[in-house]
Amino acid sequence: MKIAILGYGKMGKTIEQLALENGHEIILKVDDSNAVSWTNQQLQNADVAIEFTNPESAIKNIKRCLESSVPVVCGTTGWLEKIDEVKEKCHAENGGFFYASNFSIGVNIFFKLNKILAKMMNDYPQYKITMEEIHHTQKLDAPSGTAITLAEGIIENVDRKSQWVKESNSSMEELPIFSKRIEKVPGTHQIKYDSPIDTIEIKHTAHSRLGFAKGALLAAEWMVGKKGIYGMKDLLGNG
Ligand SMILES: NC(=O)c1ccc[n+]([C@@H]2O[C@H](COP(=O)([O-])OP(=O)(O)OC[C@H]3O[C@@H](n4cnc5c(N)ncnc54)[C@H](O)[C@@H]3O)[C@@H](O)[C@H]2O)c1
Incomplete structure (x- = not known):
């Protein structure tokens, strides 16, 4: 699976390590240093994007993924008052969006x-x-x-x-x-x-970030090729 990591910080780096151990490829990593220079064309090479940034950047990044037809798994917290905006965008673009406040x-x-x-x-x-x-x-x-x-x-x-x-x-x-x-x-x-x-x-x-990273990677594998809005209940099959 080809992954774009949007937010190459503590979570992004833990996810990268786990993804590489599981035979996946990271085709794009974005942090503060290239947040304005990365392109949608780069993103479109990914099967899925994983977004762990900050409340200000998350919505913009998710929308960009949806516009680029790349399913996106987001774990960034602190922006949920605007989730309806993202849901609307997801429907309008017929995209794939997965959100969890906690992936563990x-x-x-x-x-x-x-x-x-x-x-x-x-x-x-x-x-x-x-x-x-x-x-x-x-x-x-x-x-x-x-x-x-x-x-x-x-x-x-x-x-x-x-x-x-x-x-x-x-x-x-x-x-x-x-x-x-x-x-x-x-x-x-x-x-x-x-x-x-x-x-x-x-x-x-939580003893480390590994539990969050494992859940996010599992969700990313599950989201490849999917359209619609999902969460942990869909992934784990429990209510
Ligand atoms: N859902 C979960 O299971 C879960 C678990 C842990 C953390 N989190 C959340 O994930 C988010 C990130 O946590 P963290 O500990 O990795 O934070 P962090 O500060 O270590 O990493 C954030 C990264 O985002 C980068 N960034 C900033 N602006 C950006 C932009 N516009 N585009 C792309 N990258 C940008 C920063 O350079 C940094 O590398 C937080 O909101 C945190 O609460 C969620």
């Missing part, structure tokens, strides 16, 4: 576990719900895309919660997310149900 298989199991626990805890309002996420200090967005997905899973299943908020003195309807930035942490997410009697906690800790 373990996190996607954790997403499911979170929803099951939330459904159970709906009947127990004495438990106060909070979330904490920890990432490395270069991370641009807070809370993380993964934390937002987890929060949505709780809000869907707990009647007393209607929205998430950034680390504030939250009201009963709000779910507070506390973000910490600590050097070198790839990603930790913890959800706590706290009552005067006891505490129930679930936690996912």
